[in-house]
Amino acid sequence: MSLMKSLLAGAALTGLTAGAALADPALIYDLGGKFDKSFNEAAYMGAARWVEETGGTYRELEMQSEAQREQALRRLAESGSNPIVMTGFAFGDVLTQVAGDYPDTKFAIIDMVVEAPNVQSVVFTEEQGSYLAGIMAGMASESGTVGFIGGMDIPLIHKFECGFAQGFKSVQPEGSVLINYTGTTPAAWNDPVRGGELTRAQISQGADVIYAAAGGTGIGILQTAADEGILSIGVDSNQNALHPGQVLTSMVKRVDNAVYEAFVAGADLEPGIRVMDLAAAGVDVAVDESNADLVTAEMQAAVDEAKAGIASGEIAVHDYMTDNACPAS
Template identity: 40%
Template structure:
């Protein structure tokens, strides 16, 4: 027996990683809109699915249901076929997941951008108000008209979280700034996949004097960026780095690392360390922020970058606390600090004063 143990032990140790890999059947259910949406779906695909396949050799099964009924059936089929962990992109999947998580208590589900308290669900939430605060400060500093805008896909607390953070940052940087807000639709299918509506809302705001718009509307936001390019004005992307869509038009993008979150869920399930619960990720974890790359580095002065970095550090260290709309269902503004970005003499429409 001892000799057999000596023979098999190294063989079993060699096989253990393979056995662990074989035990997982990872899957992803995308949000509404196309997988190649230049937004959250595409980020999860490129930075999660593709990366995981390259690094582990394991194929992630992908599904993109068209609506609520199809989403429920898709989840039930995946769980019934033994897929786990299953990553779900978008808070609109909560309703379907609530039913399926109970039906398949042994299946591991990771919900990105939504929360569901179940013993087999991990909810990943992002402190988007922190990243939006920085983009708001940046927009206020760069605005020439003193009027900036926000276009949200859906009139829901999770989208107001972006708009509220953006407005807080803008008014913290320049209390005289005006911020206009618009929302595309009341249902997810229309809210996040309608670039024509995004373009319409952007043009309305531009006609009212807005010169920079921050969009948190996924596919609908593409219409906002196109309208900004057509008008020779500027826009700010969201959720993933969209700077390359319209170089020179895109001032920056507020990113959140949903692809990394998906990858981590599959990786932890593979090695047996996946756990349920609620996880909130923000600036401290470098899971949200604003994007600076070759497409926009010429648009933002070093002086302004330094001021934004100071704000980032103040948020990370707790010196500056950004209000989260989802906690109160209304937007509480922090006390503005004149001179945080714009000099004390700054006023609405004094963009050039704020860029030094």
């Protein structure tokens, strides 16, 4: 069912009495769109898997503006949706205000911690997955210069940047990482033209592998990299197949698992902080038929060794958000 329609018919939804109808979960996508081939689409895939396995139905909403956040959460809670899952740190402040007004509704927020007795906060160790991508970039780069292009310039995306730089420097300690961000507003997540411009600028400075951590903007980054004959690295969803043989890997962030498992838990969703790290398969680098020819045996061995080192604690990947600093800068 489209939530855009159900929100418009909020009064009718509130009047429903059938328990099954009132227990439908809900998913709210952040700015950038449901089919952004990245973060939001990963969330959608988790919901789609739940539908396929259970035959259930859920409500969904694509955010069109910042002003919709509180209204969407309140309408969903009042209509009986449970649990309500939202993608993105930007829901944090609104959820903090809203959660207490609906104590019988469970909420799950991805990429932000909200402390409330009816909220599950799902966070990922993006720095660990990005470290693996950095190793691969370091081994694939012939110029010794790679690039990172982030979406909105916020601490969360600096986690990706810093992990990537650490992994790259572990292979090429004298190499260079070029860094750009698309912007400082939510529009930065959906500007593929600007992403392409930044990609060309980094290529002109010698980058031959570029990591895109920019939501829908990343589509322009990966396309331009392919057009210019260099390698790219995708993010969140597995983007290898967008340009087979030209996307070195994708740093996969299992947002799909977070949404799927929240929907499965339903009203029994466990509150608190849930950390989806490398050991819990929350993050990884994707290798499949689209990039298999790019991943050498030596590269795969280095990734496997790093995974074991991170899991054992032998390799400590710095989390930018602990001190807003990066040792690899």
